Amino acid sequence: MKKLISVLSAAALCLAINFGAEAQCKTFIKNECKPKLAPYIYNGQMNSAVLNQGDMAELMLTFYSNQDYRIVVCSDGLGDVTFRLLDLQGKELFTNADHNYTDYWDFSTNSTQLLTVEVSVPENTTDEESKSGCVSILVGFKEK
Amino acid sequence: MVFLPKTLIYKHMKLTYKVLPIFIACLAVACTSESKRLKEQQLKSAMTIDSSECEATVKRIFFNLPSPVEITQTLLKTEEPFNSDLLNSADNLEKYNTSSSLALNFGIYGADLCYCRVYDQLQEAINYLSVIKKVTEKLQIPEEEGSETINRIEQSLENRDSIFYIISDTYARADSYLKENERDMTASLILAGAWIEGMYFATTLASEPDAKDDIINNIVDQKYTVANLVNLLNTYNETPEVSSLIDDFNKVQDIYNSIEVTYDKSVVVNTDQDDHVTSIDAPVTVNMTKEQLKEIADLIKGIRSKIIG
Numbered sequence: 001m002k003k004l005i006s007v008l009s010a011a012a013l014c015l016a017i018n019f020g021a022e023a024q025c026k027t028f029i030k031n032e033c034k035p036k037l038a039p040y041i042y043n044g045q046m047n048s049a050v051l052n053q054g055d056m057a058e059l060m061l062t063f064y065s066n067q068d069y070r071i072v073v074c075s076d077g078l079g080d081v082t083f084r085l086l087d088l089q090g091k092e093l094f095t096n097a098d099h100n101y102t103d104y105w106d107f108s109t110n111s112t113q114l115l116t117v118e119v120s121v122p123e124n125t126t127d128e129e130s131k132s133g134c135v136s137i138l139v140g141f142k143e144k
Numbered sequence: 145m146v147f148l149p150k151t152l153i154y155k156h157m158k159l160t161y162k163v164l165p166i167f168i169a170c171l172a173v174a175c176t177s178e179s180k181r182l183k184e185q186q187l188k189s190a191m192t193i194d195s196s197e198c199e200a201t202v203k204r205i206f207f208n209l210p211s212p213v214e215i216t217q218t219l220l221k222t223e224e225p226f227n228s229d230l231l232n233s234a235d236n237l238e239k240y241n242t243s244s245s246l247a248l249n250f251g252i253y254g255a256d257l258c259y260c261r262v263y264d265q266l267q268e269a270i271n272y273l274s275v276i277k278k279v280t281e282k283l284q285i286p287e288e289e290g291s292e293t294i295n296r297i298e299q300s301l302e303n304r305d306s307i308f309y310i311i312s313d314t315y316a317r318a319d320s321y322l323k324e325n326e327r328d329m330t331a332s333l334i335l336a337g338a339w340i341e342g343m344y345f346a347t348t349l350a351s352e353p354d355a356k357d358d359i360i361n362n363i364v365d366q367k368y369t370v371a372n373l374v375n376l377l378n379t380y381n382e383t384p385e386v387s388s389l390i391d392d393f394n395k396v397q398d399i400y401n402s403i404e405v406t407y408d409k410s411v412v413v414n415t416d417q418d419d420h421v422t423s424i425d426a427p428v429t430v431n432m433t434k435e436q437l438k439e440i441a442d443l444i445k446g447i448r449s450k451i452i453g
Binding site (some may be wrong): 042046056057058060062063065067088094099105106108109110137141 | 202205291312417419421
């Protein structure tokens, strides 16, 4: 009976954490990330996930030649998250690692192209338990 | 050690047996949604990773499309006169009763609203606001995520810049709500609808004898967005309505893939640290023939006709 109660309590706790993490992610994005897009117009698409240390995420996005863009990469407690901009051939066009791991950058192109925003969460290099956290990639645009 | 009375133990066990199925059901839902998400992630990862070079696992891949605001800003030039015949009639709303048709037309009406605003057609814009409100209700998007934002648009209708921010916010809230509630397919179809409508405007205008090069170049630029659109919708290809749409978009993509594209020189990148901006210089020459443009225009018109009914 005691064991059953423990199992049920653990299940309830896991459920709460699951729903809580997602809700916290949304709140975090709304309060911490979206304001960084201003004065660009948000493209309206929520690109967010709960990632572990060492994980990667990618966003495939068309950058139009008649628009300027802002990419905001927000993370919650995961250290220096790297984001890079790559062309279709995988050539690195930008990395925030060269700019003190800034969480946003603006881009402009003279020809429309499909580019990839690649986000990497740093590996766990300590003896502590691996962490997970909310990571979001937000896109803003404005006419040139 | 504490010994509980037998009656209390019995009551405790009875409660546990009633509650246990609920916990198991909740756990199953959480696990199902998570396993579904993981399956989706694995599928997307399998589609794009070059295993010979990749050292880390890409856990999540997102494909973004232009929003109704971005697609109309990208494709439209106001040198051409306003043409209300291009718009999807508000009266057609009563035809849309499935989630898919509502989602696609939510996107279409959003592009129509932006089109009206670009041309400062305030009365038409108000009509489309009303339609969009009804669509969000039919899609069961709660008022605070949908029509409440629309009220803000009504109050700010005369300020064009504010309007575009608020329209973007409306679609962003709907997108966020739908994804949180595992209605990702609905969210994707909204964007597909907006893209189709923007392309319909552009290809119709490009078919005019005095069509400007700008609008034709903007149509050519959609080559990459079509690829993203197909990738995005392929996640839901088991749904018959989406499967049919994917077949249609594949035909559009085939035309785009046949367009001759020449990269004039190597990509040059200039980064300004103080201004936090990187400029990408990648000049490209694209040769789209009149026949290719006509084929794209005909396909887009056909897809749109199926969607609006």
